[in-house]
Amino acid sequence: MKSGIKSCFYYGIIFSVFLISACNRSDFAPVPDAQTGLSNGDQIISKVKTVFVDPAKDNPYLDVLLVIDDSSSMKADVMKLADKLSNFTSLLETSGLQWQMCLTTTQGYSSGLGFEHGRAVPWKVSMGQNRKVISRGQSSLDSIFRRTLDAIPIGGSNSGNERGLRATVDHMQRNPDCYRAGANFAVLLISDEDExxxxxxxxxxxxxxxxNHFFPLTKDDKPESRLAAILKKVGNVNFTFNSIIIKPNDMSCxxxxxxxxxxxxxxxxxKLSSLTGGGVGSICDTDYTKSLILFKDKILNTLKVVNLECSPYMNSVHVTVNGQVVSNYKLAETAITFNEPVTEGSTVEVRYGCLIKGSDESL
Structure with a gap:
């Protein structure tokens, strides 16, 4: 005996900032009792989940942290970025995102708790008025970006120990008002050095x-460790780390x-940009518009995780993207996580089997 169950619905994908149109199909079929690992009456249900990456957004909330390298060589590049940031926020607003943004720098500073990173830098919204968080609807953004970034002190005694990854994690721990529960998260970093x-x-x-300015790092400083700390803080939301840097092996830059x-x-x-599906731009570009458009696309148009209805039975998983078989994913329980996010306009199909014990056909 065979029966079919079909259901189509919009499925909210973890780590995604848009709706995913998904269709699940189930086919029930009896399995011979002699099959290894199966008892009399057990069934394997063949499942097919089709996901089309759609730009309609399921979660429009986006928290952005801007991380500025404030070492002595960065003034011109920082101001070059300031000139284009209002264009970036306009792209976010056009896409329907309810964004807010905070600011920090890569240099460390001495505090009552010791030497720390991730100092909160206020936005200079007007003469004599500062604000830690700016958000969608804020007027005069172009002036705010220019005024604030121009006022950041460049260089100093701690120049040479810039740590953009540590600054990100430390800022998140000490500034909860910059991070809304359930909001997606993106970092924009600019630097002409490494961690x-x-x-x-x-x-x-x-x-x-x-x-004299060499600082050894520990395993906690590695991109993988910093990523784990960030995800522990933000939870199951979409996170991208986007960087304007000297790209590896770009000797000319x-x-x-x-x-x-x-x-x-x-x-x-x-590395962290790669791990999160974020964008990487060159600090040597004369205009950062192209990089900021790339960052917007990376923030909006990626699919990282597909959730299944069951933990697939044995080796029954078969995944295709746009009709091509892929293996660049990890399976953990009921979640398939792609090593690299799947972009907007792609179709993902997952075929797998669910084990139903006895007469239980609840799936």
Whole structure:
């Protein structure tokens, strides 16, 4: 005996900022009693889940943290970014996102608790008026971005120990008013160095003078560890880390950026962008518009996780993206997590089997 159950619905995907149109199909079929691991009356239900990545947004709330490298060589690049940030927020608003943004820098500072990172930098919304959080609907954003970023002190005694990843995590821990429960999260970082300048790799140092500014890193400083800390804080929402850096192996850009002060490729930042499906732009670009459009697309148009109706029976999972068989995912219980997010306009199909014990056909 065979029976069919079909159901189509809009399915909210974890780590996604838009609705996913999904269709599930189930086919019940009796399984021979002699099949290994099955008892008399057990059935394997063949499931098919089809997901079309649709830009209609399920969760329109987005918290953004802007992380600025405030070392001595960064003034011109920071202001180049300031010139385009209002265009970026306009793109977010056009896409229907209810965004808000906070600001921090990569340099550490001394406090009553010791040496810390992730200081909250207020936005200069007008003469004499500061605000920690700016959001959708704020007037004069272009002036606010220029005024605030121009006022950030560049250089100083702690220049050389910039830590964008640590600043992100520390800022999240100390500034809860910047992070709304259930809101998606994106980081925008700009830097012409790596975490702690050289990512804890002393062999990358280019001259003996910089040995005085070398800072070893621990496993907690690794991109994978920082990602785990961020996800623990924000929960099951979409998170992308987007960076404007010297891209790894871009020797021409690294040489150009080193004319004023020694610069290094951002390997740690590039890695975290890759892990989260975020965008990476070049700090050597004369105009950051292209990078900011890329970041908007990465924030909006990605699918990372597909949830299934059961934990698939044995090796029954078969996944295709746009008709092509893929294996770049991990299966844990009832969730398939792609190594790289699937972009807008793609069709994902997952075929798998669910075990039904005896006469239980509840699935």
């Amino acid at each position: 702690a300048s050289v990512g804890g790799d002393i062999s990358r140092i280019k001259n003996s003078e910089e040995l 690294e040489f150009s950026q080193s004319q004023e002060s020694t610069a290094y490729s951002g390997t740690f930042y590039d």
